[in-house]
Amino acid sequence: MSFSDLGLSSPLIQAIEAHKYVQPSPIQQRAIPAVLAGKDVLGIAQTGSGKTAGFVLPILQLLQSRKPAKGRSVKILVLVPTRELAIQIQDVIRAFGSRLPRQVRSLAVYGGVSINPQMIKMNGTDVLVATPGRLLDLVDNKAVQLSEVEMLVLDEADKMLNLGFKQEVDRIFGLLPQKRQNLLFSATVSGEVEALVSRLLSDPVTMRQEEETSVPDLIDQLAYAVEAARKGPLLRYLLQHEDMQQVLVFASSIRTADNIAGKLLKHGVQAAALHGDKSQGARTDALTKFKAGRLRVLVATDLASRGIDIQFLPHVINYELPRSPKDYVHRIGRTGRAASPGKAITFVTPEDAHHFKIIQKKMGKQVEMIQTDMLDLHGY
CATH class of the missing domain: 3.40.50.300 (P-loop containing nucleotide triphosphate hydrolases)
Incomplete structure (x- = not known):
């Protein structure tokens, strides 16, 4: 039709x-x-x-x-x-x-x-x-x-x-x-x-439309097993080595979102946080720049992200896991839209491992897990 x-x-x-x-x-x-x-x-x-x-x-x-x-x-x-x-x-x-x-x-x-x-x-x-x-x-x-x-x-x-x-x-x-x-x-x-x-x-x-527990085939999912202290360096490493230019990063709290964006800025990456404690002017400015491709990374909480609707968003990163499988699918569903492929990356700490297994079981899909213990993140 x-x-x-x-x-x-x-x-x-x-x-x-x-x-x-x-x-x-x-x-x-x-x-x-x-x-x-x-x-x-x-x-x-x-x-x-x-x-x-x-x-x-x-x-x-x-x-x-x-x-x-x-x-x-x-x-x-x-x-x-x-x-x-x-x-x-x-x-x-x-x-x-x-x-x-x-x-x-x-x-x-x-x-x-x-x-x-x-x-x-x-x-x-x-x-x-x-x-x-x-x-x-x-x-x-x-x-x-x-x-x-x-x-x-x-x-x-x-x-x-x-x-x-x-x-x-x-x-x-x-x-x-x-x-x-x-x-x-x-x-x-x-x-x-x-x-x-x-x-x-x-x-x-x-x-x-029944609650989504499956993910479109257009979304390429990857998970990285990483210690909590190495999440920040791993994010900056991936941004550089994968040459990611438009990335939506999900954080579970306002404080974490601000910390991620602040550290990215210190490392020369154009980034901004999007959450309820930001002024309306700051939120509108960040969204406008991100949609236009003038902001490389937008770090959002789940509630604030409800206003983000980008037809061809190439990358989503779960810096922290959401509380439910439904929220996980909701997050990564921001990419892989309008017949355009996208990549969804999830950071999984040892404490998150069991929860991530539950998410995969609900999705009915196994996500490839990449170990990062031997990855040299010095300088990132």
């Missing part, structure tokens, strides 16, 4: 081809026609399933036949749990909407930055992508009206609830009109998410 089979217009097809998307993912195949038909949608899928394009593409098409927004009454609202995800979705809207006859005005709003510029830009916004807290700040400042919303999208609903946004989300629902189209996407279905589904969705088209 191709994108042209899904009812999308020629200008959108051209935009899709320009971004080298070959064929729709399973969730896109079902979501796009459903959204175009005005149906509610429930999508259960992990990051990397293509769900963002699954709702952005039909939204862009629907807006082509509608008059541009006026004033501060938003027609399409996308609620997200994090600033990075808000920025990512706006980037997708802009990328696919750049070639359309009717330009779509989108705005991403989130906390951690001044509210005034967001208030000024609100006028005439077609698609508002917002975190719950900042959206309510804008409502309280009378900068936005939600009484005319025609479509509500909840992305990563499970994460939104886990981060404690339930009260804010409930208040937002009370500001919306009863009659509207609702799209809900979530990686998991907890009791709270099920309650949200029952409350919001009417006879939804449901699509479910």
Whole structure:
């Protein structure tokens, strides 16, 4: 099946081809026609399933036949749990909407930055992508009206609830009109998410991409057995000897992420840390430079990494193992996308060995383990 089979217009097809998307993912195949038909949608899928394009593409098409927004009454609202995800979705809207006859005005709003510029830009916004807290700040400042919303999208609903946004989300629902189209996407279905589904969705088209415990064949996995004290030198050794130019490194804590990035900088490697303690300006700057290839290494925690969506990311390194096999697959799934091969490397200390065996068993795949005891890391 191709994108042209899904009812999308020629200008959108051209935009899709320009971004080298070959064929729709399973969730896109079902979501796009459903959204175009005005149906509610429930999508259960992990990051990397293509769900963002699954709702952005039909939204862009629907807006082509509608008059541009006026004033501060938003027609399409996308609620997200994090600033990075808000920025990512706006980037997708802009990328696919750049070639359309009717330009779509989108705005991403989130906390951690001044509210005034967001208030000024609100006028005439077609698609508002917002975190719950900042959206309510804008409502309280009378900068936005939600009484005319025609479509509500909840992305990563499970994460939104886990981060404690339930009260804010409930208040937002009370500001919306009863009659509207609702799209809900979530990686998991907890009791709270099920309650949200029952409350919001009417006879939804449901699509479910089961939790990933397998890894695409395009991802070449390697593991390095290494003592904890030698992880830093090993990372710098691999960067140099493998000539890695765009590398996403995962750390399990903010402190470790800062330490890794700091030591890389001291060794002349352009690197930055991405985590929740960074200012929004620093996070946006790091992501922009990394996506553009001007930053060689980005060291991220799991939560902050949710805003990273790079089509052709060549390298992912697990400096530390994640807590679960699901998170491991989630991490390395950042590479090997869009029919482009990638390499995932994992550092395994003696203390990690048992946990890594469990991860491999869940994946159903044995990862080649390279011993580093005899590797000369002096000077790295």
